[in-house]
Amino acid sequence: MGKRALLALGLFAGGAVVGTLAVAKEKLPEHLRELLELGMHPGHVFVDEGRDYYHNLKGPNGKTCATCHGQDGAKLEGAYAKMPRYYKDIDKVADIDLRILSCMTKYMGFDPKDKKFRKEYDKKLRVPLATYVASLSNGMKINVEIKHPKEKEMYELGKKIWFTRAGAREFSCAMCHTVLAGKRIRLQGLPNPVKAKSYNHWPAYRFGSDRMWTMEDRVTSCFKAYFLFTKRWDEKKDWVKKPPLYSKEVIAVELYMKHASNGGIIEVPGLLR
């Protein structure tokens, strides 16, 4: 409700925004900037929702996030600035989406194989929780390190994926975001998230679709453009729209991009058109 009302207000204040390119904060359309100046960032609804889950959502064993990480996320300040990174307890490089899921299944008693829980986490809890936890690092510098062998391995994988041409559209992250950066795909300007250190504004609220997205959503969604298929089209259409959440490939490109954003000041939730 609140979000919708803000959206309407925003459109009202700013008029049509067709073709306005808002890849970075400075380039935000007028009405979005006005909203921000009024202190009405629609993404804050998600921060509040995440804070609520953080303190009140109990796992089957009665624990909440706050049980381990302190009231108001006291012990999580700065954590997001270093993610993705290697975590010993799960023996994996995890980003924020996977890290929170791992906490819930490992320490709060949720069953990782319980489909109902997974759906609830993926669709409902993940984004607000990730946004809240990320916001605890606001004002801090991104500082991703590539030290542990698994971090090195993931970084190399991420770099490789960045340049990998695949699918029936011959795309790669680099094609759109390095080679063609600055051009338009239809009316949509192509940003260069590696050079622009734009990781600092993720998770971001996307005005046009009235949704909050973590970087996992952004990356998996970019894969939709590839036309990935399991069989040649003339044999049988078999589409693979995007890699599933928490895949190694997604976390690897996140690591690659966020490392390139080191030094950027975290300011979430971001606000994009």
Added chain:
Amino acid sequence: MKKIALAGAVVGLGLLVACQPAAQKAEAQKPKKKLSKYEKFKIAFYQNQDKWQKYCSNEAQLVPQGISIEEFKKAMLATIKFPPGGKVMGDWKRGEKLFGDPKKGGRSRRGNCYACHCGDPQIIACGNIGPSLRGYGKRGIDPKQTYMRIYNSWAFNPCSAMPRLGYWGVLKPEEIADIVAFLHSPESPINR
């Protein structure tokens, strides 16, 4: 989903004919385990990458040193198939829909040419990744060249951003011919 329904129908039919053998048959043809989303992604992303895409997967996104551009183009040329009778110009109105349906603001699921090219001046939602194709038919280009370029752009410009739409089967030869007609025909809004 469909597969299961089909298997059910087959079993049902078999039961009507003869109980025992049908049951055995169903056992023998047990459908393979359904691939997970991740397995499908891995097939699509790693296994189905062709060797030419592999060549282009470098920092410059261009043909790397040590690979002959001429050989590359030759190999790509060899993949091009023509429509029956070698007719490279089809129906421009059908081509228009494949290029980008004006009724849908220039969108089309498969051709989606407006994502990268401008064309019909009425479609303003067009990208600037490829050159503008406005007035393309007046440039004296051989329609056969245009056909080949859309079928496999890498036969002309290896590692280009332009997808090899015929090569992957995204567009059938007849459909490409329709698009060629849209680009060349004097009646087409591209040339008016």
